[in-house]
Amino acid sequence: MFVERTQTFQMANAKDSSGTRTKLDAALDRAVKRHGAEWERNLVSAWATLNAGELEQVCSVLGEKNNTTFMRFATRIAPAVKSKNEPLLKRAATEILGEIWE
16 A cells, blocks of 8 residues: 555556556565565564463464454554564565566
């Protein structure tokens, strides 16, 4: 969504909307392959800030309809996830835009 809101994407899309969409899909797939492992490490690192008892509570509700417990902890770690992954998302978006503009 971020990429599609940029002027670079809009200009490329104005020249060739179907080609830009095809390039975007392929560029997104490549970005996920390049950066997926780092994203997961950052996510695990953020969850690891919880203590053992808290992690046990989260794990006990996974797969259940008890989103209250899960969301209580997810909300707590959200700032850490954001701070760890924001630079990654910016790098990936820059790479994607570069591929679209080619």
